Amino acid sequence: EAGVAQSPRYKIIEKRQSVAFWCNPISGHATLYWYQQILGQGPKLLIQFQNNGVVDDSQLPKDRFSAERLKGVDSTLKIQPAKLEDSAVYLCASSPEGGLAGGNTDTQYFGPGTRLTVL
Amino acid sequence: AQKITQTQPGMFVQEKEAVTLDCTYDTSDPSYGLFWYKQPSSGEMIFLIYQGSYDQQNATEGRYSLNFQKARKSANLVISASQLGDSAMYFCAMREWQAGTALIFGKGTTLSVSS
Numbered sequence: 001e002a003g004v005a006q007s008p009r010y011k012i013i014e015k016r017q018s019v020a021f022w023c024n025p026i027s028g029h030a031t032l033y034w035y036q037q038i039l040g041q042g043p044k045l046l047i048q049f050q051n052n053g054v055v056d057d058s059q060l061p062k063d064r065f066s067a068e069r070l071k072g073v074d075s076t077l078k079i080q081p082a083k084l085e086d087s088a089v090y091l092c093a094s095s096p097e098g099g100l101a102g103g104n105t106d107t108q109y110f111g112p113g114t115r116l117t118v119l
Numbered sequence: 120a121q122k123i124t125q126t127q128p129g130m131f132v133q134e135k136e137a138v139t140l141d142c143t144y145d146t147s148d149p150s151y152g153l154f155w156y157k158q159p160s161s162g163e164m165i166f167l168i169y170q171g172s173y174d175q176q177n178a179t180e181g182r183y184s185l186n187f188q189k190a191r192k193s194a195n196l197v198i199s200a201s202q203l204g205d206s207a208m209y210f211c212a213m214r215e216w217q218a219g220t221a222l223i224f225g226k227g228t229t230l231s232v233s234s
Binding site: 031033040041042043044045048055056089091093095106107108109110111112113115 | 163165166224
């Protein structure tokens with residue numbers, strides 16, 4: 001079974017530029033998450049989708065970050081304009097049911113991440 | 120207040136020895152799940168083990184076991200017979216059922232295994 005795919009793996013941009021990250025979850029997984037991991041910290045949730053609807057975007061800086069999950073499969077996370085403090089690894093994760101079943105059946109599986117450096 | 124606390128920034132162990140990575144959590148939700156993930160230098164978060172708040176027995180997965188002490192709100196990861204490939208960052212995470220399904224992570228512990 002293929003895992004969560006993300007691209008690009010690395011991206012370097014200058015502040016005020018825009019950038020987009022792509023994620024393809026595990027086939028059949030209903031729920032998709034985007035996390036931000038700043039160096040030396042654990043990941044922090046940015047946004048959660050259930051199929052193609054947003055479940056939780058309370059920690060997404062909406063003035064500069066946007067995300068979509070068209071057709072309930074792939075997702076794109078965009079930053080526009082980028083700031084220095086956006087330098088981080090952006091992790092995409094997916095899970096089968098998003099909490100409806102609970103327990104171990106709802107484990108989140110992560111992609112390799114995109115390492116963003118803003119200069 | 121921190122929801123997940125990992126007090127060991129770094130741990131060092133020799134091959135074939137066992138090691139315990141500490142994790143304490145804070146929640147008032149009676150229904151929650153605790154997870155451990157491994158993050159090697161490549162960056163991918165690899166799921167290791169899960170413990171539900173109502174599980175009666177400690178979870179085990181191969182060389183990984185979770186020492187779950189509910190009253191103390193601790194969920195320590197025990198790795199038996201350490202291998203060089205175990206060198207990585209380890210994160211403890213929690214999901215509170217009332218708060219949704221997103222994971223709350225600790226700051227992680229770096230494990231270094233030497234030969």
